[in-house]
Amino acid sequence: xxxxxxxxxxxxxxxxxxxxxxxxxxxxxxxxGALAINSAKADLQPLPLETVLVGQDKxxxxxxxxxxxxxxxxxxSDAREVMGALDGNITAAAEAIVVVAGLGGGxxxxxxxxxxxxxxxVYDVPVYALGVLPGRGEGAMFQVNAxxxxxxxxxEADSVLLVDNDAxxxxxxxxxxxxxxxxxxxxxxxxLLLASGEAVEGVGESVVDSSEIxxxxxxxxxxxxxxxxxxxxxxxxxxxNTVMSTARRALLTGASLPDATTxxxxxxxxxxxxxxxxxxxxERARRWIEDETGSMQVRGGDFPLGSERIATLVLLGGVExxxxxxxxxxxxxxxxxxxxxxxxxxxxxFANDELDSLF
Numbered sequence: 001x002x003x004x005x006x007x008x009x010x011x012x013x014x015x016x017x018x019x020x021x022x023x024x025x026x027x028x029x030x031x032x033g034a035l036a037i038n039s040a041k042a043d044l045q046p047l048p049l050e051t052v053l054v055g056q057d058k059x060x061x062x063x064x065x066x067x068x069x070x071x072x073x074x075x076x077s078d079a080r081e082v083m084g085a086l087d088g089n090i091t092a093a094a095e096a097i098v099v100v101a102g103l104g105g106g107x108x109x110x111x112x113x114x115x116x117x118x119x120x121x122v123y124d125v126p127v128y129a130l131g132v133l134p135g136r137g138e139g140a141m142f143q144v145n146a147x148x149x150x151x152x153x154x155x156e157a158d159s160v161l162l163v164d165n166d167a168x169x170x171x172x173x174x175x176x177x178x179x180x181x182x183x184x185x186x187x188x189x190x191x192l193l194l195a196s197g198e199a200v201e202g203v204g205e206s207v208v209d210s211s212e213i214x215x216x217x218x219x220x221x222x223x224x225x226x227x228x229x230x231x232x233x234x235x236x237x238x239x240x241n242t243v244m245s246t247a248r249r250a251l252l253t254g255a256s257l258p259d260a261t262t263x264x265x266x267x268x269x270x271x272x273x274x275x276x277x278x279x280x281x282x283e284r285a286r287r288w289i290e291d292e293t294g295s296m297q298v299r300g301g302d303f304p305l306g307s308e309r310i311a312t313l314v315l316l317g318g319v320e321x322x323x324x325x326x327x328x329x330x331x332x333x334x335x336x337x338x339x340x341x342x343x344x345x346x347x348x349x350f351a352n353d354e355l356d357s358l359f
Contacts, residue, residue: 004035004096006036006119009071009107009111011132012112013037013044015183015187019100019186019187019191022188030191032089032094033090033091037052037075038063039053039061039063058073064106066145068105073110075107096126096214097119099115099128103153104138106145113156127158128158128217140336143334147336148332157220158218159223160222189256206302212267213267215297216299220317225255225314226313228245228246231308234276236281237278239310242281243284247314251289251314257324260323261293264319265299266290266297266316267298268282268298268301269314271304282301
């Protein structure tokens, strides 16, 4: 699927860069353009992408300090400049636009919904969001920001592919190591999905194309992407069980949104050398996912790729009823209430006997 990426905020810019680098490294040529937008000049400087600095008149290139209302405001104020910068990136070849953002920060969570809304107004291709939820330990402000941003994105975007930060972060990793690992994991999974049908090596029996992805995400709302891989046997017949096992792991333990198994639609993509892909295995995996998700709209197909491993992707559309999403929304609501309770009237904050005055 020919795609244009727009990274918003610090996390969005880094993740968009990881996706572009993966696409270049694999030679897929699925990403036709990329742009990074931020209100913090220092975060844009190291990125090897075309960049746009917003909010200079309000924050002077220093960022919005986690204030996503200010992030939305500066993005709206500079919307014309942003859309002008996109003119050269979004060509007639583009089949979709993906706005990438971390949903906990200020510019990403506030600015991404504004960018999506502006894109929907101008372009006819689907506009998706790739949003990363903050981890449970990242503080109340990040939870509240993400809750508000997700609610708005789900309304404005054609679909929001959601990644739970805690899903792919290993225990014992530092915060920085965790982010790098998550970006790498997202780039591999989303990069393979976008490349389906673009860089086909060999001829498959039922090759996935862009329309399959678009139709799977047509239900809107929130989407999840699962991934698993394993060594492949020489012959397709030897790999039926391998396809089934990787499909199960992709859905049950390798998903970007854990525990999201009730869906409106789904797509199973099996990537490997064409001679190693068992059509019977793909069909069995498709039927199993149909039973697991309760959806009657489950598609399946091949992604012929020069690899001795089998990689299985499971894309779910319409998973907003999942337990994980409900738990996050409740967490965001609780964080908002905690933040309200912590705010005090400055005139009464020091009217107590707990501290002695200096004089």
